[in-house]
Amino acid sequence: MSETAEHDFLFASRGDGRELGAYVVAVDFCRASGAAGFGLGDGSVHIGPAFTAHQAHKGAVLSLCADVTSGFLTGGDDGKLAHTGTESTVLADYGSRWVEHVAAHPEGVRAASVGRALHLLDGAGKPLKSLAHPSTVAGIAIDAKGKRVAASHYNGASLWFVGAKEDKPRLLEWKGSHAAIAFSPDGTHVVTAMQEMSLHGWRLADGQHMRMSGYPAKTHFLSFTAKGRWLATSGAESVVLWPFFGGGPMGKAPSELAGGDDVMCTAVVCHPQHEVVAAGFGDGLVLIAEIASGKVVPVAPPGKGGISALRWNANGNMLAFGTDKGFCGTVDLAKR
Amino acid sequence: MTDQVPVTVLTGYLGAGKTTLLNRILTENHGKKYAVVINEFGELGVDNDLVVDADEEVFEMNNGCICCTVRGDLIRIVAGLMKRREKFDGIIVETTGLADPAPVAQTFFADEDVKRAAKLDSIVTVVDAKNLAARLADSREAEEQIAFADLILLNKMDLVNAEEAAEVERRIRAINPWAEIIRSTKSDAPVTSVIGRDSFNLEKILEREPDFLSGEDNHSHDTEVLSVSFKVENPIDPERFNAWITQLLAAKGQDLLRTKGILAYANDDRRFAFQAVHMLADGDYIRKWRDDEPRHSRIVFIGRDLNRPQLRRGFEACQVGAPSSNYEAELARWSPPS
Numbered sequence: 001m002s003e004t005a006e007h008d009f010l011f012a013s014r015g016d017g018r019e020l021g022a023y024v025v026a027v028d029f030c031r032a033s034g035a036a037g038f039g040l041g042d043g044s045v046h047i048g049p050a051f052t053a054h055q056a057h058k059g060a061v062l063s064l065c066a067d068v069t070s071g072f073l074t075g076g077d078d079g080k081l082a083h084t085g086t087e088s089t090v091l092a093d094y095g096s097r098w099v100e101h102v103a104a105h106p107e108g109v110r111a112a113s114v115g116r117a118l119h120l121l122d123g124a125g126k127p128l129k130s131l132a133h134p135s136t137v138a139g140i141a142i143d144a145k146g147k148r149v150a151a152s153h154y155n156g157a158s159l160w161f162v163g164a165k166e167d168k169p170r171l172l173e174w175k176g177s178h179a180a181i182a183f184s185p186d187g188t189h190v191v192t193a194m195q196e197m198s199l200h201g202w203r204l205a206d207g208q209h210m211r212m213s214g215y216p217a218k219t220h221f222l223s224f225t226a227k228g229r230w231l232a233t234s235g236a237e238s239v240v241l242w243p244f245f246g247g248g249p250m251g252k253a254p255s256e257l258a259g260g261d262d263v264m265c266t267a268v269v270c271h272p273q274h275e276v277v278a279a280g281f282g283d284g285l286v287l288i289a290e291i292a293s294g295k296v297v298p299v300a301p302p303g304k305g306g307i308s309a310l311r312w313n314a315n316g317n318m319l320a321f322g323t324d325k326g327f328c329g330t331v332d333l334a335k336r
Numbered sequence: 337m338t339d340q341v342p343v344t345v346l347t348g349y350l351g352a353g354k355t356t357l358l359n360r361i362l363t364e365n366h367g368k369k370y371a372v373v374i375n376e377f378g379e380l381g382v383d384n385d386l387v388v389d390a391d392e393e394v395f396e397m398n399n400g401c402i403c404c405t406v407r408g409d410l411i412r413i414v415a416g417l418m419k420r421r422e423k424f425d426g427i428i429v430e431t432t433g434l435a436d437p438a439p440v441a442q443t444f445f446a447d448e449d450v451k452r453a454a455k456l457d458s459i460v461t462v463v464d465a466k467n468l469a470a471r472l473a474d475s476r477e478a479e480e481q482i483a484f485a486d487l488i489l490l491n492k493m494d495l496v497n498a499e500e501a502a503e504v505e506r507r508i509r510a511i512n513p514w515a516e517i518i519r520s521t522k523s524d525a526p527v528t529s530v531i532g533r534d535s536f537n538l539e540k541i542l543e544r545e546p547d548f549l550s551g552e553d554n555h556s557h558d559t560e561v562l563s564v565s566f567k568v569e570n571p572i573d574p575e576r577f578n579a580w581i582t583q584l585l586a587a588k589g590q591d592l593l594r595t596k597g598i599l600a601y602a603n604d605d606r607r608f609a610f611q612a613v614h615m616l617a618d619g620d621y622i623r624k625w626r627d628d629e630p631r632h633s634r635i636v637f638i639g640r641d642l643n644r645p646q647l648r649r650g651f652e653a654c655q656v657g658a659p660s661s662n663y664e665a666e667l668a669r670w671s672p673p674s
Contacts, residue, residue: 022419041420062416077388077416135408136393154408195406196397
C-alpha cells in the first residue's frame with residue numbers, strides 16, 4: 001500500500017472528514033437517519049453529515065453504538081449512560097464508576113456495563129435488570145435476534161437471556177482475562193479476545209472450546225462476515241480471518257489479507273452483506289478487501305493517526321472511520 | 337517513547353497516611369495534573385473528575401509463570417485515560433493497605449498497550465514511624481511494601497523521638513537500603529518531592545550507594561527480606577547476561593522482589609539499565625558513559641532466601657573474559673534439568 005498515490009484512495013474523491021482533536025473511541029450509524037455518529041475522548045458525540053457536536057459526557061466517551069431506534073447510546077467516564085440524537089440526554093447515572101461498554105438492539109434492549117454489573121434497559125430507558133458478574137465486565141455483545149447478551153470477564157464469559165424470569169447465566173469458562181466479545185451471526189458461537197494475545201471461542205451447542213492464537217498484539221476488533229463463514233480480527237500485521245466452516249476454526253490455519261507493510265492492523269469490520277472486510281491500520285491506512293480474491297481497494301491514506309474506530313452502515317455503501325489523533329471520516333461507496 | 341505518562345504506585349499500611357497524601361495531591365496548588373486511581377471512593381473527601389474508582393482485580397497471566405499476576409482493572413483504566421483529550425502530568429495508583437505491590441508494578445511490564453502509554457515512575461510507600469515495628473512483626477505485606485519501594489515517606493514523625501526514628505530507619509534500611517527516605521508529619525512532604533520523581537530511574541537509585549554497604553554482610557537478622565549488590569569492573573557480555581538473568585528470574589523470580597542493574601556492555605558506549613519485578617524484566621540504554629566515570633557494572637537484588645555467593649559468581653561470570661566453563665556452570669545452576 002505504501003506506494004499508492006494519494007488520488008488512488010477513495011477518500012480523495014468520495015470522502016468527507018474533520019479533524020476533531022480528541023481520540024475517536026467508536027463510530028456507528030443511526031438506525032433512522034443513516035448518519036454517522038462519532039464518540040470522542042473529550043466527551044463529545046459528532047453526528048454527520050455536518051459532524052454536528054453534542055457534549056454528551058463531562059470526561060471521555062468510553063463507548064458508543066447506534067441506539068435502539070435512532071440516535072446514539074454512549075457510556076462515559078463521568079458515570080453516565082447517555083442518548084444523543086438532536087440533543088444529548090442522560091438515561092442513567094451510575095455515580096463514580098465508569099460506563100465502559102454499551103450495546104443496543106432494535107428489539108428494544110440497551111445494555112451498559114459498569115464495573116461488575118451489566119445493566120439492561122428497555123427502549124424507553126426504563127431499567128429492566130442488573131446482572132452481576134464475578135469480575136469487571138470487559139466486553140458485551142447482543143446476539144442478532146436481541147434475545148441474549150454475553151459479557152466477558154476474568155475466566156470466561158456469561159451468557160444471559162434478556163427476557164428470562166430468573167437470571168442465571170450460562171457460564172462459558174476459560175482461564176484468563178477476556179475482553180472483546182462477539183456472537184456469530186446465527187448465534188451458535190461466542191468468541192472472545194484474551195489478554196494473552198489469543199482468541200477463545202465456544203460452540204454453544206456442545207460447549208466445544210476453540211483456541212485461536214499467534215497474534216503479536218491484543219485483538220480489539222472481532223467481526224464475523226454476514227453469514228458467519230469468517231471471523232475477521234485485528235491484532236496482527238495483516239487482517240487475520242478464521243474459517244468457521246468445513247470443521248474450522250479447529251485445526252485450520254487462518255487466512256491473512258492486506259499484510260506486508262509491517263504495520264499493525266488495529267481495526268476490522270465485515271461488510272453487512274458480502275464477504276468483504278474493511279480494515280484500519282496503526283498508520284491511519286484504511287482499506288477494504290474481498291476475502292475470496294484477496295483483492296484490496298485503498299480507502300484512506302496513512303497520516304492522520306492510527307485507526308481506532310471503523311464501521312459500515314447497514315446498507316454497506318458507506319464506511320466511517322476515526323483515528324486516535326481525532327480525525328473522523330466517512331467514505332461513500334455507493335455505485336455511481 | 338517520551339510521551340509515556342509517568343505512573344506512581346502508592347502503597348502503605350492502613351492508617352500510615354496515604355489518604356492524607358492523596359487529598360493533598362488533589363487539592364494543593366502544585367501546578368501539576370494527576371489522575372488518581374483509588375480503590376474506595378468514599379475515603380477521599382474530594383470531588384474531582386480525575387479520581388478513578390477501581391476494583392483491585394488481580395489475575396494470573398497464562399504464560400506459565402505462576403507469580404506473573406497483573407491488575408486487569410489498571411489495563412482498562414490506563415486505556416480509558418489515554419482516550420481523554422486532556423493530558424496528565426502523571427497517574428497515581430493507590431493500593432489497599434494489605435496489597436502486594438507486585439501485580440501493580442507488573443502490569444506496567446506485562447501489557448503492551450499499557451507499556452506504550454505509561455511507564456512506572458516510582459513505587460512510593462508511606463510508613464507510619466510509630467507503628468512500623470509492629471506491622472513488620474505481624475505482616476509479610478508490610479515488609480514487601482518496603483522492599484518494593486523506590487521512595488519511602490516516613491510519616492508521623494511527630495509521634496517518635498530521635499532514637500525511635502533512627503531505629504525505624506535502620507529497620508527500613510535493613511530491608512531496602514536503596515530507597516530514598518523522606519521524613520514527614522501528617523504526610524506534609526512537598527507533593528513534587530514525592531510524586532513524579534522518576535525514581536524508578538535506576539541510574540539515580542544505583543548511584544545512591546549506601547555507605548554502610550561497604551561491608552560484605554548487610555543481611556539483617558530481624559527481617560526475612562534482604563538485599564545484595566555486586567559490582568564488576570570488566571565489561572559485561574550482553575548475550576551471557578541475558579541468558580543468565582533470564583534463567584535466574586525464571587527459577588528464582590518468586591523470591592526476587594526487585595532486581596535492578598546498570599550495565600557496561602562490551603563495545604558499547606552507552607549505559608544499559610535493567611530492572612525486574614519478580615520474573616518480569618525490562619531494560620533499555622539510558623545514556624552515554626561520561627569520560628570521567630569508571631565503566632563498572634552493578635546489580636542489586638532485593639528478595640528472600642538469596643544466596644550471595646551464587647548470585648555474585650553468576651554476575652561475575654557474565655564479564656567478558658570470564659572462563660566459559662564458569663559461565664556454563666552458573667547458567668546450568670538456574671536451568672531446568674533437561
